[in-house]
Amino acid sequence: MTALAATQKSNVKTALMAGAIAIGMVGMGFAAVPLYRIFCQVTGFGGTTMRVSEAQAATVQAVSKTVVVRFDANQRGLPWEFKPERPTDTVSIGARDMSVFIAKNLSDQPVTGTATFNVTPAQAGKYFNKIQCFCFTEQTLKAGEQIRMPVLYYVDPKIMTDPDTKDIEEITLSYTFYPVDQPGQGS
Template sequence: MAEANEQIAESAPRAARHWVVAAACVGFIAAMVGVTYASVPLYAMFCSLTGFGGATRVGATPTAAPLEREITIRFDANVSPGLPWAFAPEQREMTVKIGATSLAHYSATNRSADDTRANATYNVSPPQAGAYFVKLQCFCFEEQTLAGREKMDMPVVFYVDPAIADDPDLKTLKDITLSYTFFPAKSDKPQVRAEADGVRKPL
């Protein structure tokens, strides 16, 4: 009888410890879920500021003198299905001095007769170069609106941070690709596609 009482006495604190551990685990999981939802805008801001994951940086005019080293910037353009735009770079590539402010142009044309709004996402390749690709002005900073059949020039002002020369993984890098993709604005009504025969069909 005494032995049974001892076993019960020992199992009570053990059960209490199990409940404490279980409660702590549930609390930790709930906290992580909350952090995950809250971190989405913070993660986007982090990528923009650091270039993590191939995202470019947004910054101010460089103060350091450009380097003699040159690098080729290639330009890529894409349009998501559902957006009746033609979108392309005015130049396929340009060679610039690292640290020098440069200007490139894209153009977008609304192929439908309706006003349409869109947002551009962007990244660079290789992804490690995103931390050094700094944009000063860009159409991608704001939502863009094109009237029916309107064509718009979309400039990008940028430079490659001279700090890239000190990165051992990028010392031999010769070119960077800047890529944009336009998506329909979420609040926009369904778009229409301009057909070759002049008949516009819902997307």
């Protein structure tokens, strides 16, 4: 093999490796968001709450210690009024409780929104368990419609044994509704 042929073979090999790396980086870019979301849901990182089934919740025993849960409601870019029915609730740790949020479409046309949520302090996220929540699905409100949206939840008693969370006396559950682009609607 001549020196020129060896150089060309080396260049082709380098180009193929660079192309493979570029394709891998693009793939990782697309996978990053769902992988991060899964990571947050599994660990409670960044105040992400945990989602549990009714059967899982039924195995948890309430204790006598209580915690104050504050509810925060926001909307971004929606013609909605959105608020908690009660701004706070004192709950027994481990006991199932329900909070209700009220949303009203102030426009003259149907509007669909989706809610994001978080818990503060962030360390409490992995102990804040939702059984049912309006935030698991998109919500469509007809023109002028007002609805009550429940959240069924409990605070896991393990919060009391974690050195980072055992002294927490107040948790804030915050929701922000964003518009969902629907086919045939403007952006």
